[in-house]
Amino acid sequence: MPVIDVTKDPRTLTMTIVAEFPVPVRRLWDAYADPRQLERFWGPVDWPATFTRHDLYPGGESHYLMTGPDGQQAGGYFEYLAVDPGRSFEVLDGFRAEDGSKDRQMPTMRMVFTFEETDAGSRVTTTTHFDSSEQLEQLLGMGMEEGTLSAMGQMDAVLADRQSFAAGQPVRTQLIGEDRARLSRIVHGTKDQVWRAHHDPELLTRWQLGPDGWSMPVCEVGTAVGDTYRYEWEQEGGGNRFGFTGEVLEIEAPHRVVTTESMTGQDSPPVVNELTLTEVEGGTLLSLLMTFPEGARETVLGTGMADGMEASYARLESEVLAAA
Known part of the structure; x- marks a missing residue:
């Protein structure tokens, strides 16, 4: 399991997840930058994601759809607030309605992803900022922590698969x-x-x-x-x-x-x-x-x-x- 720490802080209204991997920072960053790779670990094991848009630049957006074991579907989106290539990106993470529009009735979260080198490889720290203690409790009650840990548990296999996503592969x-x-x-x-x-x-x-x-x-x-x-x-x-x-x-x-x-x-x-x-x-x-x-x-x-x-x-x- 790559996750080494999970901290929920009701005072600062944040949840921070730290995960480490035996790969260079460049490899870890690319797993998030490439929608073909990201969709292999963004959703929980039984709720895989498909990205139909993935624009990793300030002002860009990503759209994804997660599909459950019985065919249920849940859509989400990112709005990119800041991107420092290879080091960090910050998004507004929200839900999408059945027609694909942004569901303004559901909560949104600000998430910051930070990438750094370690002696053994690299680390990604994901900090989720909530608007209120009620929102924090609501999203944790919806299984956000368990879903995130399940999703990140798939990352080792993705990072180990260098050949499928490497330069030199045909269309x-x-x-x-x-x-x-x-x-x-x-x-x-x-x-x-x-x-x-x-x-x-x-x-x-x-x-x-x-x-x-x-x-x-x-x-x-x-x-x-x-x-x-x-x-x-x-x-x-x-x-x-x-x-x-x-x-x-x-x-x-x-x-x-x-x-x-x-x-x-x-x-x-x-x-x-x-x-x-x-x-x-x-x-x-x-x-x-x-x-x-x-x-x-x-x-x-x-x-x-x-x-x-x-x-x-x-x-x-x-x-x-x-x-x-």
């Missing part, structure tokens, strides 16, 4: 619910470099090409909310031309951008893409959460999209970022 596809998929990969480059590569037309036309033998004759980029974009590709010789267009819904450089996506010439509901960049060991974790129209997910993924993305990201590393 990974995770199905979420009935109409979402998260595609993720660590790209060898800084967050600023990867962001620029996604928003500079000259760079985009050099790497976002999918398999060999394709070019990108049309590359119109959207860089502000309300902008539209248009990309078109064709094979060598001018055959099989196709393209996508859409609108920028949200953008927070160099962290996150949300866009719609529709194939040109088709009148169908768009896909919504949420791209998030997070710096981790080995480069920048790129997470693309795609929300598909009803019944379209398997069809789109079945086109070999992940393989095409992997070819593009490999080209981004070898032909753009390696020369930067």
Whole structure:
């Protein structure tokens, strides 16, 4: 059990949990920074979590859903108040209603996570601040302490699994619910470099090409909310031309951008893409959460999209970022 101390202080209205691990601070921090890892230990053993948004930067948010053994679901969110990469982050932690909105009728807590080196590895100290003694008693009565200890008891296995989440792995596809998929990969480059590569037309036309033998004759980029974009590709010789267009819904450089996506010439509901960049060991974790129209997910993924993305990201590393 990694937890070495739990202190509940009714005077300061806090609960502090200290846990130590035989890994470097960088490895421990990345377990919290990477949603693929965090969701393997954020929920208790019988209430695993799925993160549909994870923006580890000041002003960002994370959204998650925990599912119980009988299918019950409970949603939560973080609002990031402060982030000192590799050292600490502070969040407002609250509940989400069934429709996904923030449940203002339920209590919220301020949580501070602090990371530091030890002689044997690293330590994370989690301090939860409550608004009142009544709130403290309410949340402890709901099983907050037991749930947190159960969740953190899973961390050793996650931290030991370096290979699954390391740089050098190809694009990974995770199905979420009935109409979402998260595609993720660590790209060898800084967050600023990867962001620029996604928003500079000259760079985009050099790497976002999918398999060999394709070019990108049309590359119109959207860089502000309300902008539209248009990309078109064709094979060598001018055959099989196709393209996508859409609108920028949200953008927070160099962290996150949300866009719609529709194939040109088709009148169908768009896909919504949420791209998030997070710096981790080995480069920048790129997470693309795609929300598909009803019944379209398997069809789109079945086109070999992940393989095409992997070819593009490999080209981004070898032909753009390696020369930067």
